[in-house]
Amino acid sequence: MPDAAQWRKYFRQKYASLVIVAIPQIGPQSQPSMYTGASALIEALMDAGVSYLFANFGSDHPGIVEALAQARATGKPAPKVITCPNEMVALTCAQGFVQITGRAQAVLVHVDCGTQAMAGAIHNVAKCRVPVLIFAGASPYTQEGELKGSRNEFIHWLQDVPDQRGILRGYMKYENELRTGRNIKQMIYRALQIASSDPQGPAYLMAAREVFEEEIPPVSIDPARWKPIAPQPLPEDGLAELVRSLLAAKRPLVVTSYLGRNRDAVSELVRLADRLGVGVLESVPSYLNFPSDHPCYVGQQGNEHMQNPSLAEADLVLVLDSDVPWIPAFNKPADGAKICHIDIDPLKERTPLWYISAAQVFRADCATALRQIHARLDDAKVEKRESPYRNRHDAWVAELGRREQKPHREDADVITAEYLTACVRRHVDRDTVIVNEGITNYSAISNHIGCTKPGTRFTSGASSLGWNGGASIGMKLACPDKTVVCLTGDGSYMFSVPSTVHWMARKYQTPFLTVVYNNRGWRAPKFSMLAVHPQGYASKAQDIDVAFDPPPDYSGIAAASGGAFARIVKKVDEVESAVAEALKVVREEKRCAVLDVWLAHL
Numbered sequence: 001m002p003d004a005a006q007w008r009k010y011f012r013q014k015y016a017s018l019v020i021v022a023i024p025q026i027g028p029q030s031q032p033s034m035y036t037g038a039s040a041l042i043e044a045l046m047d048a049g050v051s052y053l054f055a056n057f058g059s060d061h062p063g064i065v066e067a068l069a070q071a072r073a074t075g076k077p078a079p080k081v082i083t084c085p086n087e088m089v090a091l092t093c094a095q096g097f098v099q100i101t102g103r104a105q106a107v108l109v110h111v112d113c114g115t116q117a118m119a120g121a122i123h124n125v126a127k128c129r130v131p132v133l134i135f136a137g138a139s140p141y142t143q144e145g146e147l148k149g150s151r152n153e154f155i156h157w158l159q160d161v162p163d164q165r166g167i168l169r170g171y172m173k174y175e176n177e178l179r180t181g182r183n184i185k186q187m188i189y190r191a192l193q194i195a196s197s198d199p200q201g202p203a204y205l206m207a208a209r210e211v212f213e214e215e216i217p218p219v220s221i222d223p224a225r226w227k228p229i230a231p232q233p234l235p236e237d238g239l240a241e242l243v244r245s246l247l248a249a250k251r252p253l254v255v256t257s258y259l260g261r262n263r264d265a266v267s268e269l270v271r272l273a274d275r276l277g278v279g280v281l282e283s284v285p286s287y288l289n290f291p292s293d294h295p296c297y298v299g300q301q302g303n304e305h306m307q308n309p310s311l312a313e314a315d316l317v318l319v320l321d322s323d324v325p326w327i328p329a330f331n332k333p334a335d336g337a338k339i340c341h342i343d344i345d346p347l348k349e350r351t352p353l354w355y356i357s358a359a360q361v362f363r364a365d366c367a368t369a370l371r372q373i374h375a376r377l378d379d380a381k382v383e384k385r386e387s388p389y390r391n392r393h394d395a396w397v398a399e400l401g402r403r404e405q406k407p408h409r410e411d412a413d414v415i416t417a418e419y420l421t422a423c424v425r426r427h428v429d430r431d432t433v434i435v436n437e438g439i440t441n442y443s444a445i446s447n448h449i450g451c452t453k454p455g456t457r458f459t460s461g462a463s464s465l466g467w468n469g470g471a472s473i474g475m476k477l478a479c480p481d482k483t484v485v486c487l488t489g490d491g492s493y494m495f496s497v498p499s500t501v502h503w504m505a506r507k508y509q510t511p512f513l514t515v516v517y518n519n520r521g522w523r524a525p526k527f528s529m530l531a532v533h534p535q536g537y538a539s540k541a542q543d544i545d546v547a548f549d550p551p552p553d554y555s556g557i558a559a560a561s562g563g564a565f566a567r568i569v570k571k572v573d574e575v576e577s578a579v580a581e582a583l584k585v586v587r588e589e590k591r592c593a594v595l596d597v598w599l600a601h602l
Contacts, residue, residue: 033070033074034070034215035215035216035217035218036063036066036067036181036212036213036214036215036216037063037178037180037181037182037184037207037211037212037213037214037216038063038064038066038067038181038212038213039067039070039071039218040181040184040185040216040218040219041064041067041135041184041188041212042064042067042068042071042076042078042079043185044184044185044188044189044221044223045078045079045106045133045188046077046078046079047185047221047223048104048188048189048192048223048226049103049104049223050079050103050104050105050106050133051079051080051097051103051105052079052080052081052082052093052094052097052105052106052477053079053080053081053082053105053106053107053108054082054084054090054091054093054094054105054106054107054108055081055082055083055084055090055107055108056083056084056085056086056087056090056108056109056110056114056117057083057108057110058109058110058111058113058114058137059110059137059153059155059156060110060111060136060137060138060139060140060159060208060209061108061110061137061209061212062149062209062212062213063149063209063212063213064108064212067212068081079106082477082504082508083504083507084500084504085500085503085504086117086497086500087109087110087114087117087118087121088117088118088119088120088121088466088470088497089469089470089473089496089497089500089501089504090107090108090109090118090121090470091107091118091121091122091124091125091132091134091470092121092124092460092466092467092468092469092470092471092474092496093470093471093473093474093477093504094106094107094125094130094132094474095121095124095125095128095130095132095460095467095470095471095474096435096458096467096470096471096472096473096474096475096478097474097475097477097478098130098131098132098474099128099130099261099287099458099471099474099475100433100455100458100474100475100478100479101478102261102262104131104132104133104192104195104196105132105133105474106132106133106134106135107132107133107134107135108135108136109134109135109136109137110136110137111136111137111138111139111159111164112136112159112161112164112167113159114136115134115136115164115167115168115204115206116167118134119464120464120465120466120495121464121466121467121470122168122171122202123171123462123463123464124460124461124462124463124464124467125171125201125202126171126172126173126201126202126350126462127323127461127462127463128258128286128460128461128462129199129200129201129258129261129344129345129461130200130201130202130461131192131195131196131200131201131202131203132195132202132203133188133191133192133195133202133203133205134202134203134204134205135205135206135207136164136204136205136206137206137207137208137209138159138164138177138206138207138208139151139156139157139159139160139161139208140156140208140209140210141208141210142210143156147210147213147214148210148213148214149208149209149210149212149213150209150210164206165177165204165206168204170350171202172201172202172203172204173194173195173199173200173201173202173203174190174191174194174195174201174203174204175203175204175205176191176204176205177205177206177207178205178206178207178211179207179211180211180214180216181211181212181214181215181216182214182216182217182219183219184207184211184219185219185221186221187205188205189221189223189225189226190226191203191205192226193226193227193228193229196228197228197229198228198229198231198232198344198345198365199344199345200344231364231365231367231368232363232364232365232368233364233365233368233369233372234342234362234364234368234369234372234373235362238360238362239369239372239373239376240376241360242318242340242360242373243373243376243377243380245316245338245340246276246278246316246318246373247276247377247380247382248316249315249316249338250315250388251279251313251314251315251316251388252276252277252278252279252314252315252316252317252318253278253279253280253281253298253310253311253314253316253317253318254269254272254273254278254279254280254281254317254318254319254320255281255282255283255311255317255318255319255320255322255325255326256269256280256281256282256283256285256289256290256319256320256321256322256366257282257283257284257285257286257287257289257321257322257323257324257325258285258286258287258289258321258322258323258461259287259289259320259321259366260285260287260288260289260290260454260455261286261287261321262365262366262367263454263455264367265320265321265365265366265367265370266288266289266290266291266454267454268366268367268370268371268374269289269290269320269366269370270290270291270294271370271374272370272373272374273290273294273296273387274296275374275377275382276377276382276385277296277385277386277387277388277389278296278318278387279296279297279298279310279314279387279388279389279392280294280296280297280298281298281299281300281301281308281310281311282299282300282301282446283300283301283302283322283324283325283326284300284301284302284303284323284324284442284459285300285446285457285459286458286459286460286461287454287455287457287458287461288451288452288453288454288455288456288457288458289321291451291452291453292447292450292451292452293450293452294393295387295389295390295393295394296387296389296390296393297389297393297396298310298389298392298393298396299396299447300443300446300447301326301331301443302442302443302446303327303442303443303527304443305330305331305531306330306331307330307331307332308326308331309392310389310392311326311331311332311333312333312334313334314333314334314337315334315336315337315338316337316338316340317333317337317338317339317340318340318341318342319339319340319341319342319343319356319358320342320343320366320369321342321343321344321366322343323348323351323354325356338359339356339357339358339359340358340359340360340361341356341358341360341361341362342362342364342366342369343361343362343363343364343366344363344364344365344366345363346361346362346363347363400418400447400448403416403418403448404416404418404419404421404422404448405419406419406572407419407572413570413571413572414572414599414600415569415570415571415572415575415597415598415599415600416599416600417438417441417444417445417448417517417599418444418448419572419575420515420517420575420597420599421441421444421445421448421449421487422448423575423576423579424449424485424487424515424579425448425449425450426576427579427580427583428483428485428583429483430452430453430456431453431456431482431483432456432482432483432484432485433455433456433457433458433475433476433479433482433483433484433485434449434451434456434457434458434485434487435458435459435468435471435472435475435484435485435486435487435488435512436449436457436458436459436487436488437459437460437465437467437468437486437487437488437489437492437496438487438488438489438492438517439465439489439491439492439523439524440489440519440523440524440527441487441489441517441599442459445487445517449487458471458475465491465492465495465496466492466494466495466496466497467492467496468486468488468492468493468496468514469486469493469496469497469498469500469501469502469514470496470501471486472484472486472501472505472510472512472514473501473504473505473508473510473512475512476505476510476511476512477508477510480510483512483513483583483586483587484510484512484513485512485513485515485583486512486513486514486515487515487517488514488515488516488517489516489517489519489523490516490517490518490519490520490521490548490551490554491521491522491524491548493514493516493554494552494554498554498557498558498561498594499557499560499561500561501558501561501562502557502558502561502562502563502564502592502594503561503562504562505562505564505592506562506563506564506591506592509590511585511586511589511590511591511592511593512586512592513582513583513586513592513593513594513595514558514592514593514594514595515579515594515595515597516554516555516594516595516596516597517597517599518551518554518596518597518598518599519598519599519600519601519602520547520548520549520551520598520601520602521546521547521548521549521601521602522546522548523546523602525544525546526544526546526602529544546602547601547602553566553568553596554594554596555567555568555594555595555596557594558592558594559594562591562592563591563592564591564592564593564594565581565582565585565586565589565591565592565593565594566593566594566596567581567582567593567594567595567596568596568598569595569596569597569598570598575597578595578597579595582594582595
């Protein structure tokens with residue numbers, strides 16, 4: 001049997017007469033420059049101001065991958081690609097970025113499978129009215145090589161479904177299929193124009209591989225001609241009556257949920273409170289709508305089964321941008337109160353059952369409407385009046401202080417959500433961005449975190465859990481110099497796909513602090529059951545199948561996936577130092593930190 005040396009000698013002798021021709025390596029500069037439908041897509045996104053493409057690539061994206069590589073090799077501008085191993089996280093990242101900047105971003109997913117994998121996040125961007133542009137591929141529409149990009153993998157037949165757009169048609173503000181590369185730019189600008197016009201919402205475009213592979217002549221279009229529709233003002237006759245009602249009211253109260261999506265509207269509302277002594281109540285707020293330290297602020301209310309005293313005493317209730325201003329089964333205005341409603345979406349046309357008994361209803365931009373009200377007040381005789389809400393605000397602040405006190409010695413091992421949130425508040429500044437997905441601790445977090453600056457406190461604005469992790473990444477991408485703190489329940493943390501989130505956070509250098517309010521289970525279903533069956537069998541049962549016992553190692557997941565600082569906190573005396581240590585890691589070491597804080601069980 002010949003050894004290795006003998007084999008080498010044999011092959012040298014046998015092939016010595018062959019002429020070896022070196023094939024020159026084709027570098028980036030010698031590649032043929034093609035302009036395709038995918039090239040047009042990349043250019044359109046850049047021209048429209050899209051900074052990031054949150055991408056989960058698949059077999060339907062060769063043309064886009066090639067166009068991105070070509071742009072990098074030739075120095076052409078392109079959105080920064082953020083690789084997202086999970087589609088829902090991709091969309092929550094985009095949502096977080098848009099919520100804090102107001103600028104629409106793009107998400108790329110794989111055919112019907114990737115579209116369906118975003119399901120919960122699609123619900124959130126639709127209900128929160130977030131302008132996001134979602135792209136999905138589709139199975140090639142040729143199968144014998146007729147066009148470039150034709151079917152060449154078995155999955156192309158399996159992913160060919162009757163109505164891919166129909167999967168999310170009920171949630172999109174706009175959806176369409178791209179059928180040629182020659183009008184891709186126009187279709188992208190149209191989708192973004194519709195998505196960014198009030199009421200805002202997501203848009204969905206899909207296309208087969210052949211469309212992105214199509215070679216086309218370059219298209220030049222001015223994106224300035226595709227601007228969102230201008231904000232809508234109040235009609236003059238309705239404005240006059242509304243101002244008269246505000247001046248005549250003795251206890252005017254504003255109720256709002258998402259007015260703070262436009263930070264200019266917050267300053268206009270503060271001005272109105274200062275001038276007229278109007279009280280402000282936040283109802284399940286998704287943005288910071290009013291500074292919590294203002295004397296006219298009376299707090300926020302979520303699912304708490306109680307009549308809000310400020311709402312009950314108001315003789316005029318002005319609802320500004322709110323989907324759920326109150327829950328009438330246990331909380332509503334007095335029967336004689338006049339209700340006026342100004343909203344970018346006053347009819348809630350995508351909510352089948354919705355109504356409030358408003359005397360005046362306007363579809364208008366609240367910042368514009370408030371400026372109109374101020375202009376009318378300048379011409380009216382406005383008497384300086386002391387706000388009846390100052391005492392209530394002071395009492396509310398005092399009650400918060402009582403609730404967030406460190407538990408007594410006999411309860412030394414029982415950490416409360418109020419105390420935990422107060423500890424976080426003491427270690428953050430006014431510019432810190434707070435991401436709240438606390439669910440049953442939602443109100444405790446909103447009330448005790450003490451945010452005062454617009455653009456610093458957010459929720460998903462909807463009800464599909466798992467928004468918190470991706471949103472924190474998106475917000476940190478948008479504001480790299482700010483501290484981002486994510487306060488979440490343990491159930492919401494698991495829904496957020498933390499293994500993906502913390503891998504991404506390390507890769508893209510977006511460190512943030514996560515505090516898990518760990519009650520070892522789903523407390524929300526338990527509360528819902530008790531509200532309907534307070535004396536039923538389940539109310540007396542030891543186990544109703546909502547507990548996580550033993551719980552996962554939440555901080556350990558983040559450490560394993562993304563090198564995060566991890567700590568489990570079970571004692572009250574450990575909370576303050578743990579928060580300080582975790583924030584130091586985030587700020588100085590530039591890596592994520594996760595505190596798994598154990599509250600009372602369920």
